[in-house]
Amino acid sequence: MSYTPKMNEFIQAVEATRQKRYDERHARLSPEEKQQLLEDFHPDYRPDTMRPIKVGVSKGSVMPHELVDVLESRSRLDSDKFPLNKIDYDVDVLIIGGGGAGSSAALMAHAEGANVLLATKLRLGDANTMMAQGGIQAADKANDSPNLHYLDVMGGGGFANKPELVKALVHDAPLVIKWLEDLGCMFDKESDGTMVTQHGGGTCRKRMHAARDYSGAEIMRTLRDEVRNREIPVLEFSPAVELLSDGEYACRGAVLMNLETKEFFVVRAKTVVISTGGFGRLHIDDFPTTNHYGATADGLVMAYRLGGRLVFLDATQFHPTGAAYPEQIVGLLITEKVRGLGAQLVNIHGEQFVYPLETRDAVSSAIIRECLDRKKGIVTETGQHGVWLDSPMIERIHGEGTILRSLPAMYRQYARFGIDMRKTPILVFPTLHYQNGGVDIRDDTSVTTVENLFVAGETSGGVHGRNRLMGNSLLDVVVFGRRAGMAGAERARHVKPGALSLAHVSRYHKELEDAGLVTDKVSPILLPPYARYQSVPGADPAV
Amino acid sequence: MEKEKVRIFIMGKAYEVPKGLTIMKAMEHAGYQFIRGCGCRGGFCGACGTVYRMPGDYRLMVGLACQTVVEDGMYLTQIPVFPANKATYDVEKLRPGLSDIIKLYPELTRCLGCNTCTKACPQDLDVMNYMAAAMRGDIERAADMSFDCLMCGLCAARCPAETVQYNIAILIRRLYARHVAPRAKHLASRVGEILDGAFDRSLDEMTEFTRAELETLYNQRDIEPE
Numbered sequence: 001m002s003y004t005p006k007m008n009e010f011i012q013a014v015e016a017t018r019q020k021r022y023d024e025r026h027a028r029l030s031p032e033e034k035q036q037l038l039e040d041f042h043p044d045y046r047p048d049t050m051r052p053i054k055v056g057v058s059k060g061s062v063m064p065h066e067l068v069d070v071l072e073s074r075s076r077l078d079s080d081k082f083p084l085n086k087i088d089y090d091v092d093v094l095i096i097g098g099g100g101a102g103s104s105a106a107l108m109a110h111a112e113g114a115n116v117l118l119a120t121k122l123r124l125g126d127a128n129t130m131m132a133q134g135g136i137q138a139a140d141k142a143n144d145s146p147n148l149h150y151l152d153v154m155g156g157g158g159f160a161n162k163p164e165l166v167k168a169l170v171h172d173a174p175l176v177i178k179w180l181e182d183l184g185c186m187f188d189k190e191s192d193g194t195m196v197t198q199h200g201g202g203t204c205r206k207r208m209h210a211a212r213d214y215s216g217a218e219i220m221r222t223l224r225d226e227v228r229n230r231e232i233p234v235l236e237f238s239p240a241v242e243l244l245s246d247g248e249y250a251c252r253g254a255v256l257m258n259l260e261t262k263e264f265f266v267v268r269a270k271t272v273v274i275s276t277g278g279f280g281r282l283h284i285d286d287f288p289t290t291n292h293y294g295a296t297a298d299g300l301v302m303a304y305r306l307g308g309r310l311v312f313l314d315a316t317q318f319h320p321t322g323a324a325y326p327e328q329i330v331g332l333l334i335t336e337k338v339r340g341l342g343a344q345l346v347n348i349h350g351e352q353f354v355y356p357l358e359t360r361d362a363v364s365s366a367i368i369r370e371c372l373d374r375k376k377g378i379v380t381e382t383g384q385h386g387v388w389l390d391s392p393m394i395e396r397i398h399g400e401g402t403i404l405r406s407l408p409a410m411y412r413q414y415a416r417f418g419i420d421m422r423k424t425p426i427l428v429f430p431t432l433h434y435q436n437g438g439v440d441i442r443d444d445t446s447v448t449t450v451e452n453l454f455v456a457g458e459t460s461g462g463v464h465g466r467n468r469l470m471g472n473s474l475l476d477v478v479v480f481g482r483r484a485g486m487a488g489a490e491r492a493r494h495v496k497p498g499a500l501s502l503a504h505v506s507r508y509h510k511e512l513e514d515a516g517l518v519t520d521k522v523s524p525i526l527l528p529p530y531a532r533y534q535s536v537p538g539a540d541p542a543v
Numbered sequence: 544m545e546k547e548k549v550r551i552f553i554m555g556k557a558y559e560v561p562k563g564l565t566i567m568k569a570m571e572h573a574g575y576q577f578i579r580g581c582g583c584r585g586g587f588c589g590a591c592g593t594v595y596r597m598p599g600d601y602r603l604m605v606g607l608a609c610q611t612v613v614e615d616g617m618y619l620t621q622i623p624v625f626p627a628n629k630a631t632y633d634v635e636k637l638r639p640g641l642s643d644i645i646k647l648y649p650e651l652t653r654c655l656g657c658n659t660c661t662k663a664c665p666q667d668l669d670v671m672n673y674m675a676a677a678m679r680g681d682i683e684r685a686a687d688m689s690f691d692c693l694m695c696g697l698c699a700a701r702c703p704a705e706t707v708q709y710n711i712a713i714l715i716r717r718l719y720a721r722h723v724a725p726r727a728k729h730l731a732s733r734v735g736e737i738l739d740g741a742f743d744r745s746l747d748e749m750t751e752f753t754r755a756e757l758e759t760l761y762n763q764r765d766i767e768p769e
Contacts, residue, residue, distance in 0.1 A: 123590060123624075126582045140733040146742045148764065150749050155761040163750035171746060174733045181727065184634050184717030186686065193725030204764045212690060217587055221694060225713050229631045237578065259578050292583045328565045328610060332585050381563070416610070530568075531576040 002418035007325070007427075010348060010378055014388050014425050017350035022396060026344070026352040034362050041365040041373070043285040044315060055511040056304050057449060063313040066282040070301055072512060073523035076241045077255060077264075079505035084244070087268045087500075091117045092492040093485070094254055094269035096240045097299065099127025100216070100474065101275035101457030101481035103223040106232050108485030109273075114492055116232055117267065119256050121239035121276070121294050121526060125224040128277055128292045128458065129477055132216025133333070133409070134200065135208040136478075137471035138173035141197065144205040146170040153472060156202040157436075157465020160312070165463040168443040169472065172479040177209060180478070185222045186211050200470035201336060201360075208471045213409045216474055238265070239526050242302060243272065243453070247501040249307045250451035259526070268500060270492035271452045273445070273484045274299040275477075278435030278458035281528040284316050288324075288331030288384070289432040298524035299459035303439045305508045309449045312437025315466040320363035322431025324378075324386030326417045331431045334410065336360075338389060341406060342397040346388040346425065347376040353387075361467075364430040371429065378427060386427035395422055434468055437461035444487040445480050452495055454488050456480035549615040566593055566608035566619060579623035586610045589695030592665065595619035605697050607665045625696035627707040630714070639722040641680035648711050651678060653704040660698035660708050666691050670698050670708050677715055685712065686719035 003011065029037065043049045043064075050062045053071055063071070093109045095102045098120030106118045120126070139149040149170040154161055177195075181187065188196040188210050197206045211218035227234065237259040244253040244266070253269040276299030280291025289295075304310060321334040339345075339356040345363070347353050347370050354366035371377030371385040378386050395402050403411050403422045414421045438461030441447055445454040457477040464472060512519070547562040551569060558573040567581060582590030591608035598616040608621060630647035637643045645651055651674070660670035673688035689712035698708040736742070752760075 122579075122582065126588060126590060128583075131583045131585055131587045140727070140730045142729060143767065146737070147745055147749060150746065151757070151761050151764055154757050159754045159757055159761075167746050167750050171737065171742065174730060174737055177727075178730055178734045181730065182635070182721065184719075184721035186690065186716050186720040186724070187727075189724060189727065191725070193727050194729060195727045199767070199769065205767045214587070214691065217693070218690075221713060222717065225717065226634075228629060229633065231631060290585070292588075293577070293581050327563055327568070328612065329585070527576060527578070529576075530571045531574050532572050533574055 003424065004381065011424055013348065013350040014346050014390055017346070018390065018393065018396065021344055021346070021352060021390070022393070024352065026355045028355045029358055029362060034358070037365045037369065038361060041368045042361055043287070043318065049285045050314060054515040054517060056508065057307050058304070058310045061310060061313070063310070064284045064316065066284050067279055067297060067300070067313060069521070070282065070297055070523040070525060071304055072517050073519060073521040074509060074512065075305065075505045076257070076522045077502060077505065079502035079509065082255070082502060084266055084500040084502065086266060088265040089117055089267040090497070091115045091267065091269050093271050093273065093488045094119065094267050095273045095275060096254060097275035097277065098124040098234065098236070099275060099277055099457065100129030100220055100223060100477035101484065102273070103220070103227050104478050104481030105273045105275060105456060105485035105488065106227055107223065107230065108482045109489040110230055110232050112486060112489035114489035117235065117269070118227070118232060119235040119238045119240060119267070121237070121259065121298070123236050124227065124234050125220050126292060126294055127220065128280070128295060129216045129474065130220045131290070131292060132474050133213045134335070135198070135210035135215045135471045136177070136219070136474040137200065137203065137207045137469070138177045138209060138475065139170060139205065139207050140174040140177060140195065141205065141207065144207055146173065148204055149173065149207065152203050152469060154465070156469040157467055159465065161465035162462035164443040165441070168483065169463055169475060169479050172482070173475055176475065176478040176482065179482070180219060180222065183222050183226055186218055188212065202469045219474060219478070239298060239524070240302060241524065242502065242505060243306045244268070244500045244502065245306055245504045246498055247503040249449065251306060251453035252498065252500050266500065268497060270495035270497065271454065271488040273454045273456060273488050274303055274439070274459055275456045275481060275484065276459050278438070280432050280435065284432055287318065287430065287432040288322060290319065290322060290331055290333050291432070293528065296525050296528060298526065299455065300438065301524045303447065303450070303453065303455060303459070306453065306504045307449050308447045308453065308455070309440040310437065311440045311461040312466060313435070313461065315436040316432065317434035317436055317468060318361070318364045318430045319433040320360050320367060320430050321389060321428040323426070324384050324429040325380050325427040326419070327380070327382050327384070328417060329413065330384055333431065333433070334389065334426065334428055335407070337407065338391060338394070338410065341394045341402065343389050343391045343393050346390050348378055349376060367428070367430055380427070384429065386429040388425040389428045390425045391421040392423055392425065434458070434473065436464050436466055436468055443483070445484040446487060452491060454484040456484040549613055551613050551616070552618040554620050560613060564613055566606070566611050566613055567591060569613045570608070580608065580621040584609045587693065589693030590623060592622045592695040592697045593619055594622060605663050605665055607695065610665070622697065622700055625700045627696060627699045627710060629707070629710050632714070634717045634721050637718060639682050639718040641678070644677060644711065644714065647714065648706070650704065650706045651711060654678065654706060655704050657703060659701045659703065663697045663701040665695060665697065666693060668692060673712065674706070674708055677711060682715055682719045682723055686716040689716065
């Protein structure tokens with residue numbers, strides 16, 4: 001699947017200007033220009049991408065349309081008729097979601113002696129955790145401290161982060177690296193055992209730990225193996241579709257659905273941990289995404305119906321350079337290092353249109369402007385927009401062999417599809433990467449507005465403020481997953497099981513009706529509608 | 544513009560799909576909504592192992608559905624789950640050598656050296672030879688060679704000796720990282736400081752700082768050189 005003849009024609013324009021661009025430095029944006037660019041083109045700033053939600057505890061908060069759509073949908077369950085008298089599973093701690101956070105929570109709750117059940121929508125380990133390549137931050141070197149890590153997290157988040165959560169994140173970071181090392185997670189090390197650490201965007205110390213470029217996969221498969229070794233009960237292909245309550249604002253379990261047979265199961269639990277990940281597969285503003293198939297905001301929907309407050313959900317992280325071609329890898333991340341080494345962003349005429357190392361939000365906006373407003377981008381045969389990232393410039397600047405030496409994984413990724421990025425540019429477009437906000441929690445992951453409910457990982461909000469730094473999401477899922485497991489098990493010791501209720505769902509449905517929101521849409525949607533006959537426009541470039 | 548089509552057979556049934564799609568997107572184009580056989584969609588999770596055959600060729604080919612492009616005449620089925628043997632163990636109590644590995648997976652020694660596993664690996668790993676390293680008790684080499692394993696299960700599905708290469712490989716990697724690789728001393732020492740509460744007070748103070756105070760500290764922080 002190398003470039004088509006048509007694409008090769010476009011590439012000639014890039015080659016024609018390479019010599020000229022070699023000597024050219026594109027002007028940086030002035031603060032005013034940058035602000036205007038963001039306001040005009042960044043999805044977070046454009047009022048047409050969001051609206052205030054009309055119901056629930058965060059009523060009036062502005063969030064992306066695609067999220068509000070699923071929040072303003074009805075439950076799969078008829079709350080007046082659904083039978084709750086037969087309890088299928090009776091446990092101390094129910095964990096919903098089997099990624100890095102859920103698996104960490106399961107291991108810790110189990111170690112605390114709790115009777116644990118982990119239910120997950122797809123397979124154990126099917127999560128964004130598995131896909132994280134870059135690494136995991138922790139201040140464990142002599143020249144570093146949790147305090148410096150704290151400053152980096154706050155600065156990256158626009159100083160809007162919830163301080164108690166940032167403190168927990170940086171405090172626990174070395175503890176979780178040690179925990180993972182003890183579990184047999186193969187971090188990159190020097191021959192004397194010293195961790196190999198690098199910088200990430202916005203770090204003041206080299207504290208990015210990695211396991212080659214499979215960091216998340218290595219952490220996830222280690223945690224998964226350990227969950228299996230401890231024989232913790234796991235129900236795969238069994239997403240939760242609704243939480244159960246005491247009728248007010250305390251959680252008492254959940255209803256699961258067998259994804260294949262559609263059979264429902266009632267779980268009574270003293271405490272519940274939600275670790276279902278983010279909303280990438282809702283394709284906010286029709287963007288492609290780096291996210292896992294299962295990232296459909298299920299946890300946000302269920303927690304919100306029971307009264308969980310949502311914060312920072314108007315801040316979505318778009319990475320400026322996602323792959324736009326070939327079709328097989330659309331949306332996948334192209335590391336910032338490619339621009340760091342000198343690759344320029346170039347339009348259909350072979351012209352630069354933005355300084356390549358502006359902040360991520362500004363570069364994303366400039367690419368969107370070039371494609372959608374100025375119409376100077378490329379449109380592929382599958383309808384995907386993109387601009388060129390002129391990777392051959394890297395070898396022009398630093399000499400032949402630089403790409404194989406510095407970007408081997410990236411090189412292999414393209415070589416697999418017959419594209420030699422040393423010789424031809426690659427096509428990129430911004431990609432939806434991370435849900436910065438989520439359910440409001442305390443530093444033990446307990447939800448501020450619901451009893452006996454805990455939320456960990458991307459489903460929660462506050463720790464990253466308005467913008468997460470690289471290497472802090474793997475950290476987030478393990479730190480807060482562990483805390484959720486411990487707090488959930490501890491709290492379960494003090495909870496007496498009581499009658500199960502879906503009254504909170506009836507209450508929510510009534511609110512929808514009172515707000516004039518009459519709909520037959522149901523949520524959580526569980527799976528994105530990619531099969532051809534159910535597709536939403538723009539959700540999948542294949543259609 | 545009418546797109547060029549190819550004809551593929553999904554579990555025996557023919558579909559016309561646009562040329563250039565991955566097997567995964569071709570199946571979605573055909574109308575399938577995945578429950579199994581679809582995960583990260585980016586080549587990291589091993590959910591979408593697929594076996595296929597081309598017309599006129601007796602050989603079975605393998606690939607990840609999210610990374611393999613459909614070709615005209617492709618006859619395919621997914622193997623989303625394989626009922627493989629998985630030993631349970633406490634990694635801390637094991638010794639990193641052949642004897643403990645064989646206690647957990649005695650079938651390891653049944654390897655016929657046929658190399659079918661290597662041919663079945665969508666990551667192009669040298670599976671037979673990492674298994675050979677395991678049989679020599681060379682934990683470090685087996686861990687290194689198997690590192691990029693996605694645990695899709697295609698090797699085990701094709702193995703005539705019925706060994707489960709990917710489960711043996713993760714045991715070996717965990718043994719290597721836990722017992723063979725040297726420990727990070729700086730990490731142990733920082734963990735000691737944290738457990739002693741060395742940072743508690745200063746971190747608590749930082750949570751009380753105003754935004755202006757934090758911004759000043761943030762802008763003054765020195766950056767470690769590359």
